[in-house]
Amino acid sequence: MKGRLLNAVLLLIRLIVAGVFLYAGWQKVWVPQEFADSIAAYQLLPVQLINPVALTLPPFELVVGFLLLAGWQQRVAAFSALILTGVFLVALASALSRGLKIDCGCFGAGLSAKDDLWLALARDLVLGAALVFFYFCKIGQAGKGKGMSVTHEAVQPESGEAEA
Amino acid sequence: MMKSSPFLSQVTADVGGFGLLLTGALCMGLLVNQFRDHQLPLVYASKAARMEDAGKQIQNSPERASAPDERDASAEAATPQHISLDDFRRYVEKKEGLALDARPEIFHRLGHVPGALSFPREDFGGAYAKMRSRLEGDRKQLLLVYCSGASCEDSQMVADGLAKLGYRRVYVFKGGWDAWEEAHLPEERTQ
Numbered sequence: 454m455k456g457r458l459l460n461a462v463l464l465l466i467r468l469i470v471a472g473v474f475l476y477a478g479w480q481k482v483w484v485p486q487e488f489a490d491s492i493a494a495y496q497l498l499p500v501q502l503i504n505p506v507a508l509t510l511p512p513f514e515l516v517v518g519f520l521l522l523a524g525w526q527q528r529v530a531a532f533s534a535l536i537l538t539g540v541f542l543v544a545l546a547s548a549l550s551r552g553l554k555i556d557c558g559c560f561g562a563g564l565s566a567k568d569d570l571w572l573a574l575a576r577d578l579v580l581g582a583a584l585v586f587f588y589f590c591k592i593g594q595a596g597k598g599k600g601m602s603v604t605h606e607a608v609q610p611e612s613g614e615a616e617a
Numbered sequence: 618m619m620k621s622s623p624f625l626s627q628v629t630a631d632v633g634g635f636g637l638l639l640t641g642a643l644c645m646g647l648l649v650n651q652f653r654d655h656q657l658p659l660v661y662a663s664k665a666a667r668m669e670d671a672g673k674q675i676q677n678s679p680e681r682a683s684a685p686d687e688r689d690a691s692a693e694a695a696t697p698q699h700i701s702l703d704d705f706r707r708y709v710e711k712k713e714g715l716a717l718d719a720r721p722e723i724f725h726r727l728g729h730v731p732g733a734l735s736f737p738r739e740d741f742g743g744a745y746a747k748m749r750s751r752l753e754g755d756r757k758q759l760l761l762v763y764c765s766g767a768s769c770e771d772s773q774m775v776a777d778g779l780a781k782l783g784y785r786r787v788y789v790f791k792g793g794w795d796a797w798e799e800a801h802l803p804e805e806r807t808q
Contacts (some may be wrong), residue, residue: 460735481650483723484721485650485653485657486655486657486739487721487739489657489661489666491662493663500660500661501661501694503661504657504658504659504661505643505646505659506658507641507661508643508646508647508649508650508657509639509643509646512641512646513638513642513644514643516638516641516645517638518778522724526634528627528631528634529630529631529634529635529638530638532628532631532632532634532635533631533634533635533638533639533778536635538684555767578663588718592624592627592628595627596623597629601661
């Protein structure tokens with residue numbers, strides 16, 4: 454019963470994160486110049502890196518979102534999404550600490566571009582927490598699978614943890 | 618014998634996967650960029666620098682050279698003034714001025730002030746070239762520039778750019794599309 458509930462929660466997290474990443478990537482991939490302007494507004498990256506990052510992030514978000522939606526390479530996709538969310542969190546916290554009044558640029562030049570930075574930070578924190586949970590559950594499940602193939606004894610504590 | 622932790626080996630594998638995805642995304646981004654109408658250059662130029670370049674290109678274009686009086690006017694460019702929603706609305710309703718929408722074109726298509734023409738800040742040079750005859754036909758016409766709202770700087774940048782090109786009656790409606798929508802005023806859509 455608990456295992457089924459956990460799987461349902463993991464599925465829900467996977468689909469929500471996939472949706473957020475696909476939407477964010479789709480909004481930004483069409484307007485690279487606006488996205489580059491958003492990145493520049495954070496005043497964190499050297500000029501030489503702004504446009505390459507603006508060209509890379511949207512397809513990266515799309516690929517991660519697609520992998521999560523399709524359920525392929527879930528752990529790698531979740532890890533990548535986690536790293537990206539961490540980077541966004543650092544950028545947002547840095548902008549807030551410096552009192553910058555900028556659009557977060559989280560969803561490109563889309564309709565949600567004028568997000569409050571605090572709201573964006575809160576959203577990323579929730580997303581990050583969900584991804585940490587998802588990733589460690591997947592690590593646990595993979596470890597459980599590997600452990601079972603080696604020794605039965607080694608699996609006992611981990612399987613107990615996973616079910617708890 | 619040293620035993621590597623399964624957790625660490627899984628994380629290491631995921632770091633490798635992350636690197637592969639990132640490299641793939643960079644290649645994909647660079648490739649897609651080659652097929653864009655407006656390619657993003659590899660080195661970033663600020664909004665102000667891009668506006669400056671567009672202004673210079675317009676001033677140096679052959680069509681521009683055929684209107685000698687404009688250069689004198691640009692030398693004493695006036696700072697565009699701000700107007701209130703009431704004034705902006707009056708000018709628009711009486712069709713006394715030409716409203717210019719400085720937002721990206723996609724937003725103009727989704728909804729704009731009736732009669733307003735798309736004049737995106739991001740493509741100042743292209744928009745000016747498209748509207749050259751209409752604009753240069755009457756340099757004293759009233760130009761009313763707006764963008765999405767009070768926090769956006771596109772309308773001010775476009776208005777400054779037009780003032781530098783010699784247009785004397787350029788006004789900025791700072792409230793922009795947000796204020797227009799909040800006042801429930803009529804909207805127009807481009808099909």
